[in-house]
Amino acid sequence: MDINVAIIGSGYMGGGIGQVLALAGARVALADADAATAQANLERLLTESRQFEEQGLFPTGATETLTRNLSAAESLEQAVAEADFIEEAVPEKLELKRSILAQISAAARPEAIIGSNTSTISIADMAVAVEHPERFLGVHFSNPSPFIPGVEIIPHAGTSEQTVAAARRYVEETGKETAVVKDVTGFVLNRLQYALFHEATQLVEEGVAAPEDIDTLVRTTFGFRLPFFGPFAIADMAGLDVYNFCYQSLQTDFPERFATPKILSEKVEAGQLGTKSGGGFLDVPAEQLAELIAYRNKAYVKMGQVLKELGPAPLDSDA
Incomplete structure (x- = not known):
């Protein structure tokens, strides 16, 4: 350089x-x-x-x-x-x-x-x-x-x-x-980061879970996937019809907070359901699906091994 x-x-x-x-x-x-x-x-x-x-x-x-x-x-x-x-x-x-x-x-x-x-x-x-x-x-x-x-x-x-x-x-x-990314308030990184933090604080304020338990769930469930896949790839693999249904369920108690994104509805209406249909946000070709699943499974196992090797973070109550 x-x-x-x-x-x-x-x-x-x-x-x-x-x-x-x-x-x-x-x-x-x-x-x-x-x-x-x-x-x-x-x-x-x-x-x-x-x-x-x-x-x-x-x-x-x-x-x-x-x-x-x-x-x-x-x-x-x-x-x-x-x-x-x-x-x-x-x-x-x-x-x-x-x-x-x-x-x-x-x-x-x-x-x-x-x-x-x-x-x-x-x-x-x-x-x-x-x-x-x-x-x-x-x-x-x-x-x-x-x-x-x-x-x-x-x-x-x-x-x-x-x-x-x-x-x-x-x-x-x-x-x-x-x-x-475009020059908008928060750009992309912080809009996503603060959106997650905002919802996490709502859960604490509503008495749904303690901060420690929310952190545990984030890092051991959907956060566990994030080093390998972004939100669109994760949605495509889960199925956009599944996401659409889950938004409808969330709207039972939170109609405005979890309004179904227009772009998601359009994909579902067009029959573009993610990897299961060969189309979605990232439109993974059907012939790549087996390779993608194999990579996903290997990645998650490797991540689990790395975390066990490192042990819990010093801020963990079990450390």
Whole structure:
């Protein structure tokens, strides 16, 4: 990965993103509120890397690679001067981000791509602070960024296709997976995450189950599937007619909260019931069904073995 990168905001998230890019071969300059903070965070990242190597979480030689590719800049201006890609990772405050982005775009080369690691703030609302806003977009890593493989790529209406393609290429060269989503409140990751959390809190408030029991059910049932399949693949395998019936049952007590999605009704009315009919959201061909089921079963067994090997998390009451 032969590019120059600047990370503006070298704290936990920004520093982790810097590790990811530097391990992939990019030359990464860290900048923060002052040079001393950037230097302290650089030293923290190298110490972390040594620990991760000892724990088998980073490959052997990772710290040597980071020592070679990571540096602390004296200033934001110095960090971005020769950068091909710049990732802003300062706290989630719109005015602060706008201020930093204005400084970045004034000091960076006009062709440099600028990304923001925001998880909630509208990309368009920040783009007004960027010179040449066609080179600006959201590049949203998840915590902890060295170990979570997915990254949201979020163009605003004025982002160029070339910028999206380049940002995806940079991220995917680190081994991460990207998904391009529209610039809407919460994007995709947090809309889904907070929808689940909202329903979980409703169950607690209604006295249906305790938080510990809800967590147990999520991680041992549908959450157990999620490392391998997203919600549409899971629905297709369960049968969209089954989902349609379950929505009708839920509406007995929660008519508005669990209104049947229009897109689901349309699929069922068209006879597209998922893998059982050879059509659905993902439209898996019938000849692939046996292979899919075999993969699913193997994946779940392997996941069970990994969880037994790791043992319960330290927050588990049985730990």
